[in-house]
Structure formats: C-alpha cells, structure tokens
Amino acid sequence: MDELTLLKGLRSDQPALSAEAEAAARARLLAGTAASRPKPHRRFRRPVFALVAATAAATTAVLAVNAAGDGPLRNYSSPVMAIEKEEGKWHVEIKDAYADPEEFSRAFAKMGLDIDLRIVPVSPRGERRVTRVMLQEGAEGVPEGGAHSFSINDCPVNRPECPLSMTITGDALAGGWQVWLGREARPGEPYADSMPGCCREPLPGVRLIGRSVRDVTALLRERELKTAFLLGEFQPDGSGSSYGADPSWRPSGGRKVTGAWSSSSDTVTLLVSPRPGDPDPVPGTDPSGG
Numbered sequence: 001m002d003e004l005t006l007l008k009g010l011r012s013d014q015p016a017l018s019a020e021a022e023a024a025a026r027a028r029l030l031a032g033t034a035a036s037r038p039k040p041h042r043r044f045r046r047p048v049f050a051l052v053a054a055t056a057a058a059t060t061a062v063l064a065v066n067a068a069g070d071g072p073l074r075n076y077s078s079p080v081m082a083i084e085k086e087e088g089k090w091h092v093e094i095k096d097a098y099a100d101p102e103e104f105s106r107a108f109a110k111m112g113l114d115i116d117l118r119i120v121p122v123s124p125r126g127e128r129r130v131t132r133v134m135l136q137e138g139a140e141g142v143p144e145g146g147a148h149s150f151s152i153n154d155c156p157v158n159r160p161e162c163p164l165s166m167t168i169t170g171d172a173l174a175g176g177w178q179v180w181l182g183r184e185a186r187p188g189e190p191y192a193d194s195m196p197g198c199c200r201e202p203l204p205g206v207r208l209i210g211r212s213v214r215d216v217t218a219l220l221r222e223r224e225l226k227t228a229f230l231l232g233e234f235q236p237d238g239s240g241s242s243y244g245a246d247p248s249w250r251p252s253g254g255r256k257v258t259g260a261w262s263s264s265s266d267t268v269t270l271l272v273s274p275r276p277g278d279p280d281p282v283p284g285t286d287p288s289g290g
Contacts, residue, residue, distance in 0.1 A: 073085075073110050073111055073112075076107055076110050076111055078095075078103075078107065079095060079096065080094075080095055080096045080099045080103045080104070080107065081093060081094050081095055081096070081099075081103070081104060081107050082095065083107060083108070083110075083111050085111060088169065089167055089168065089169050090111065090113065090167070090168040090169075091165070091166075091167055092165060092166040092167070092168065093163050093164070093165045094119065094163055094164035094165065094166075094181070095163055097119045097164055097183045098119070099119075101116065101117065101118055101119075104116075104117040104119075105117070113168070114136070114176045114177070115168075115177050115178075115179060116136055116176075116177065116178040116179070117179050117181060118178065118179070118180045118181070119164070119181050119182075119183050120180050120181070120182060120183065120192035120193075121182075121183060121184070121185030121186065121189045121190065121191060121192055122182030122183065122184075122185060122191055122192055122193045123185070123191045123193055123194065123262055124184075125193075126182040126191070126192075126193040127182050127183065127184050128152050128154065128155075128164060128181075128182060128183075129152055129181075129182050130150045130151070130152060130166070130179060130180065130181055130182075131180045131181070131182050131192060131193045132178075132179070132180035133150055133177060133178070133179050133180075134177070134178050135176060135177060135178070136176040136177065136178050138176070149167075149168070149169040149170045150166060150167075150168055150177075150179050151166065151167050151169070152164075152165070152166055152167075152181070153165040153166065153167060164181060164183065166179075166181060180192060185264065185265060187265050187266065188264050188265060188266050188267070189264060189265070190263055190264050190267075191262065191263055191264055194261055194262065194263040194264075194269070195261065196230060196232065196234065196240075196242045196259060196261065196269070196271060197234050197238050197240070197259055197261070198234040198235070198236065198238075198240075198258055198259040198271070199236055199259075200259075200260075200261060201260065202260050202261050202262040202268050203223070203268070206219065208257055208260040208268075208270070209257055209258065209259060209260055210256060210257065210258075211256070211257055212253060212254055212255065212256060212257070213250075213251050213252065213253050213254070213255050213256075213257060213270065213272065214253030214254065216257050216260070216270060217253075217270075220268055224266075225266055225267065225268055226266055226267040226268070227267070227268060227269075227270060228247070228263060228267055228268070228269040228270070229244075229245065229249065229250065229251060229269070229270050229271075229272060230242040230243065230244055230245075230259075230269055230270070230271050230272075231243055231244075231245060231271075231272060231273075231274045231278055231281075232259075232271055232273075232274065233258065233273050233274070234258070234259055234271070242259075242271060243281035243282075244281065244282050245278070245279040245280075245281065245282060246279060246282060249279050251272050251278075255272050255273075255275075256272065256273075257270045257271065257272060258271050258272060258273055259271030
C-alpha cells in the first residue's frame with residue numbers, strides 16, 4: 001500500500017483536512033515509513049596488502065643488517081646462503097649447494113665482496129675443500145704486501161652432516177676472485193678436481209701405470225669401472241700437457257698406460273703417449289686435460 005492510499009483511508013472516516021495539515025501528515029507518514037525500511041547490506045573488502053607482505057616475508061626469509069647506514073651490509077641471509085662479517089672476517093654458510101652461481105655473486109656483492117663462487121662436484125679427497133682460487137679476468141688482485149685466505153670450516157664432531165661453510169680473511173675484499181668449493185659428486189658426475197699427470201695410482205693396491213692398455217681395461221672391467229682416454233705426456237714433477245680425442249677412439253691394446261686417475265665415481269681416465277696416426281684433439285677440449 002503506498003502513502004497516498006493510506007492517507008485516503010485515514011481521511012475516509014475523519015473530517016477533511018486542510019491543505020497545510022494534509023501536507024504535514026504526509027511528511028510524517030513518509031518519514032516513519034523510511035525509518036522502518038531495512039538498511040541495505042554493505043560489503044566490506046579486506047585490504048590484501050598486509051597478507052601479501054606477510055606471505056612474501058615468509059617465503060624469502062631474507063635478513064639484511066647494515067648497522068653503519070649506506071654501504072656494504074654487515075649480515076645477510078637468504079635460502080641460498082648466509083654471510084656474516086666479524087672483525088675483518090666473512091663467515092659464509094652455503095645452504096643450497098646446487099643454486100645458480102649468480103645467487104652467490106649477488107649475495108657477496110651486498111657485502112661489498114667481488115667473489116665468483118662455484119660449488120663443484122669433486123672426488124672424495126676434495127670434498128669440503130677449496131679446490132681452486134684464481135683472479136677473475138681484469139681483476140687487480142691483492143695489493144702489494146697483502147694476503148688473502150679462503151679456508152673451509154670442518155663439520156663439528158657431533159654434526160657429521162652440516163652445510164658447507166667458508167671463512168674469508170685478509171685482503172680478499174680487494175680482489176675479483178673466482179673460488180671453487182668442492183661438494184660430493186653424484187654417481188657418475190665428472191670430478192672438477194680430476195687432474196691428469198703421472199705416477200699416481202687411482203685404485204688403492206692396484207698398479208695401472210706402466211701396464212698395457214689391454215691389461216688395464218680388463219682390470220677396470222672386473223671392477224665395473226668405465227675407461228676414458230687422453231693423449232699426452234707428463235714429467236714426474238707434474239709438468240706436461242694432454243688433450244682429448246673423440247670419445248669413441250681407443251688405442252691399441254699393446255700401448256702402455258703412462259698415467260691414470262679417477263675422473264668420476266665410475267670412470268678411470270688413462271693417459272697414453274701420442275704416436276703418429278693418432279687423432280687430432282677434439283675442438284674445444286681443454287689442452288691440459290683437466
């Protein structure tokens with residue numbers, strides 16, 4: 001029923017109202033009707049920025065502290081690595097040894113260090129060791145009279161398994177260094193510290209150097225080990241060079257093995273001296289054989 005019909009019903013059994021009185025009655029009736037209507041439902045939208053920020057903080061888990069204001073950080077931590085500076089030393093803990101090396105470089109840069117860290121697969125003797133330190137191309141290195149040190153921290157006795165960790169001291173800040181840090185190689189993964197040479201037997205108690213290729217390959221086959229070959233010559237002091245031929249190439253069985261070393265957990269590389277008619281080096285092969 002609308003307001004006008006209601007007014008007419010009221011007027012049917014009451015004396016006629018003046019125009020002013022009718023207008024006042026109409027106004028009172030409309031005001032009461034509006035007040036009795038249900039209020040429309042209001043939808044509230046929750047702000048999402050707080051939730052997004054909290055989620056980002058939980059997933060990145062990065063801690064960066066710079067007590068001195070602008071400049072290199074004093075502490076840095078991420079899911080990949082953590083670095084802490086203390087009295088001229090930088091304590092480094094590798095949380096993800098398989099991360100992109102660029103992640104390590106960016107972390108060092110935040111601490112004011114120019115270090116290209118490579119976590120490389122190595123033989124058991126090279127695990128948790130710095131296997132190589134070299135200056136990056138164009139780097140000036142340590143100032144005259146200075147020194148640097150990249151040392152590995154062993155696992156505590158009560159923690160046989162712990163993250164790779166390293167301490168950097170001296171004038172490493174001045175360098176542009178590339179550092180190789182050894183991790184356990186996966187089965188069959190080539191060793192980054194596999195170095196050619198002579199006079200080092202790869203299998204304890206088994207003599208390979210000086211024997212024929214035929215005998216050595218048979219011994220390795222019995223031990224379920226693969227064989228690879230390099231051509232080259234080395235002196236007892238370790239000087240010399242080598243190169244790789246096509247992997248399918250095999251020397252004749254009567255040639256002598258002049259060097260041998262483990263190049264992965266399931267492969268032993270054998271060195272033989274070059275002869276006329278041997279294949280040329282494979283393009284792109286490291287001439288040192290390393």
